[in-house]
Amino acid sequence: MIILLGAPGAGKGTVAALLTGANGWRHVSTGDMLREAVKAGSPVGLQAKAYMEKGELVPDDVILGLVRERLAADGDVRYLFDGFPRTRAQAEGLDRLLAAFGARVDGVFLLEVPREVLIDRLAGRRVCRQCGAVFHVRNMPTRVEGVCDRCGGPTYQRPDDNEATVANRLDVYQRQTEELIGFYRARGLLHVVDAAGAVEATRDQIAAHLPAAM
Numbered sequence: 001m002i003i004l005l006g007a008p009g010a011g012k013g014t015v016a017a018l019l020t021g022a023n024g025w026r027h028v029s030t031g032d033m034l035r036e037a038v039k040a041g042s043p044v045g046l047q048a049k050a051y052m053e054k055g056e057l058v059p060d061d062v063i064l065g066l067v068r069e070r071l072a073a074d075g076d077v078r079y080l081f082d083g084f085p086r087t088r089a090q091a092e093g094l095d096r097l098l099a100a101f102g103a104r105v106d107g108v109f110l111l112e113v114p115r116e117v118l119i120d121r122l123a124g125r126r127v128c129r130q131c132g133a134v135f136h137v138r139n140m141p142t143r144v145e146g147v148c149d150r151c152g153g154p155t156y157q158r159p160d161d162n163e164a165t166v167a168n169r170l171d172v173y174q175r176q177t178e179e180l181i182g183f184y185r186a187r188g189l190l191h192v193v194d195a196a197g198a199v200e201a202t203r204d205q206i207a208a209h210l211p212a213a214m
């Protein structure tokens, strides 16, 4: 089980798509799971919506409940987690969940990107409404503006990618998630990755350190 750690816009989802494509591992994004729940209007979605719109973290018990359900449904833990865990309580909860499956965290990759690059990536991000593919108006543009290259669906700008919410998400990351860097470093699991360059370069740095099982 691998964790991709990094600020909003660091490229966790983009690089996860490249890594899972090559290895058959599952990309699990708690952000995507929450957006699906919001779209479906489920009880979790109704609870999460207000937090997400403000760029605040959804409560730990809600997130751990979602992950627990996912693990129980899939029955294995060949996961690349993107955006989870985000607090110490989530990290400790994850350890307990994995122990129940006889598994553990195998590696944590910290994607480092300067703040001004993060802001530019988030401001220009476009996502396919239909298949969830991620683009960027300048760095990774669609061939036809507003139309997904992969499935032909319409692309849109995430509502939490506006300037004020982005600023709050970056602050929330510093306040609530950065402590996980020390948490995993102390356990000898942390790999620091320079993720400011091309996504292929980020992928190669991660692939070089993936456990042999991958």
Ligand code: AP5
Residues within 6 Å of the ligand: 006, 007, 008, 009, 010, 011, 012, 013, 014, 015, 029, 030, 031, 032, 034, 051, 052, 053, 055, 056, 057, 058, 059, 063, 082, 083, 084, 085, 086, 090, 121, 122, 124, 125, 126, 134, 135, 136, 137, 139, 140, 160, 169, 195, 196, 197, 198, 199, 200, 202
């Ligand atoms: P979530 O969806 O997880 O958002 P995030 O962490 O803010 O991360 P992003 O999806 O914004 O960034 P990313 O690193 O995946 O970047 P991407 O690859 O898209 O969470 C949303 C909300 O849900 C949270 O605010 C919170 O409310 C809630 N939530 C989720 N998980 C939670 C949890 N565990 N606990 C509590 N609450 C939770 O790339 C960004 C852009 O950059 C794209 O346009 C891409 O094309 C471009 N790009 C990527 N890589 C490169 C590159 N190498 N070069 C150039 N451009 C690049």
